Amino acid sequence: MGPMERRERDRLALRRKILDAGRRLFAEQGYEAVTMRTIAHEIEYSPRTIYLHFKDKDDLIRELCRQDFHAFGTEMAKLAGIADPIERLRAAGKGYAAFAQQFPNHYQLMFMTRKPVVDRPEDLEWHDDPEADAYAFVRACLSEAHDKGMLRTGWSDPDLAAQVVWAALHGVLALHITHREDPFIPWAALDARVDGMIRLIVSGLRAEPPPVAPKKS
Amino acid sequence: MGPMERRERDRLALRRKILDAGRRLFAEQGYEAVTMRTIAHEIEYSPRTIYLHFKDKDDLIRELCRQDFHAFGTEMAKLAGIADPIERLRAAGKGYAAFAQQFPNHYQLMFMTRKPVVDRPEDLEWHDDPEADAYAFVRACLSEAHDKGMLRTGWSDPDLAAQVVWAALHGVLALHITHREDPFIPWAALDARVDGMIRLIVSGLRAEPPPVAPKKS
DNA sequence: CCAATTTAGTAAACCTTGTTTACTTACGCA
DNA sequence: TGCGTAAGTAAACAAGGTTTACTAAATTGG
Known part of the structure; x- marks a missing residue:
């Protein structure tokens, strides 16, 4: 030393x-x-x-984002214990929204700011790991749900499904962050919008219960 | 003169x-x-x-936005001829996405930039008019669909429904604009994401065909 | 131990960009 | 014709990201 x-x-x-x-x-x-x-x-x-x-302000920001992405991904991974992939997804959505609500400026930096492309390969290595990458986590949930026949037809591409689900929630939070004080829109409560979006996602993705239920007849 | x-x-x-x-x-x-x-x-x-x-750069921007919002709203209103409110909504979604794709910088200015609150009352007067206000247009579609019993239960608040639907599409376009060059995400084609989102919205909102159909039995 | 070199750090300057001050010019009007 | 107002400009100011040129401290090779 x-x-x-x-x-x-x-x-x-x-x-x-x-x-x-x-x-x-x-x-x-x-x-x-x-x-x-x-x-x-x-x-x-x-x-x-x-x-x-x-190197510059942007470099500093990027490093902060990198760390925050990682912490965020490991946070998501804690939900891995939920057995039902759709319930797991629901929990992830709630967590995602809670994060955005608690740290709007971080959310803005991470998801609402255009960052020049990075070419350093080492910045990519932690990706695709559902333990650390929130996107991979969502993708894995949807892939599993599809494999178990829980999704409607048309959602066999887990990347497309993950991107649509992510975008849906992101839209709620992005509009909240940029337009929350806009007097033109009679905003419903943010929680209601988040819950509504999760409801929309689940009912839009989930296959209808096959015949109904064995109890009825 | x-x-x-x-x-x-x-x-x-x-x-x-x-x-x-x-x-x-x-x-x-x-x-x-x-x-x-x-x-x-x-x-x-x-x-x-x-x-x-x-007055300043912001004032200039705001005036541009104001004009663009108005033009955009009247563009939407051209879809009023579509009888089925859900089909009308679908067409509005396609138009919205097409606008964002064609004029991403305008879209960014209009929907992704936080604008200080305006207090001038005259800036508010054209609102709530489905002929000029795209939000009111969407809201009206959903209100009509609900009244005709076309929606699942839980979507009786047209503002909440409009905000969720808007946010869902906005999410796709906002992520596209800020992250389109992000190498971390294996993006599906934008059109596929837009179509997927519209599919998700419609299947998430639309009530199931009542008992099935009179044809089956 | 001492001199050379590298490293960490700073003050001041540079440059761009939004905005304002102080001045000039041109025009309508009495 | 001369006055006053409106339109327009050059130059300056302020803020903020970034760099230049310098200082001092510490490490290292002899």
Whole structure:
């Protein structure tokens, strides 16, 4: 543990400090309201110092998103214990909406901001793992539901199904975040819209109970 | 028609010139990429001149949005001839998606940008008119469908239904616009997603054919 | 231990962009 | 003709992302 190690440790500590301050400030005030100068002031370093750790503001944001995506994916994965894939999906939808409601600025950064394409291959490696990637989780639920014959015909492509389901919920949250104060729309309560959308998704996807039920006759 | 009238005419002509240049540039390059200086240069006036017609950049944008919303609403109203309210809704969904696909920057401005609350009452007056307000159009379709018993139980609130339906489609288009180049998601074709969403909406909302059909037995 | 080099950090400047101030010009009108 | 208002401009200001040029500290090779 020579001086080199300590320096590297200090370096990482400062990097983390920048990330933590950035996350906090962004969460509180949103992307545009937080300036590099603000972050620098917050951590008591000069603005230039941030650029020793991140190429630019976008790079910093992207790193925050990366971490948040990962944490979000592992959060989703905790629902893996629910046996019924459609119930699992329902729970995932509730969790997704709760996250967006609790951290609208993070949601905005993660799902409502166009990020220039990244080419670094290492950024891709954690994907497709349902343990860490929320999209893969949803896709897996729908794939399983389809294989068990629980879906209507026409939903055999798990990617298409996952994208439609994701988009449906995203729409509710995106409209809430951008238009929540719009006086033109007589908004129903957000919870009602989220529940309504989940209801729409489930009744739109789920196959009708085959003949009815064995009890009736 | 003295000189005063001519001056007023010139004034309005310049205002329109600014709006036209702004619309064109915004449509091509998006909100952030277009600067007041760009617009000024485009119309061959000094930047200051724009401020004689619009309070600030936001005011200019808002006026563009206002016009576009109105045009969009009247476009929707052309579908009023379709008798079946659910089919009418389906056609409106297709039209909505086509607009977003053709003018993604306008769509972004109109539906994906948070606009400070406006207090001018005259900006509200054209609302609730299904002839000019796309939201009111969708709401009316769903209200009619409900009254004709075409919807499942639980969709008696036309505002909630309209907001859920709108959000579902919006989600597809918003994700397309912000994440279309995201390498993390194996996107299905946009048309497939739009059609899938419309299918999901219709099968999620429409009441099942009552006992089956009189033909079967 | 000392000098050279690398590294971390800073102050000040640069550049772009929205916006305003202070001035000029042109025109209608008495 | 001269006055006042309206249209227009150049230049400046302010904010914010980013860079340049410099300083100081620490590591390292001899």
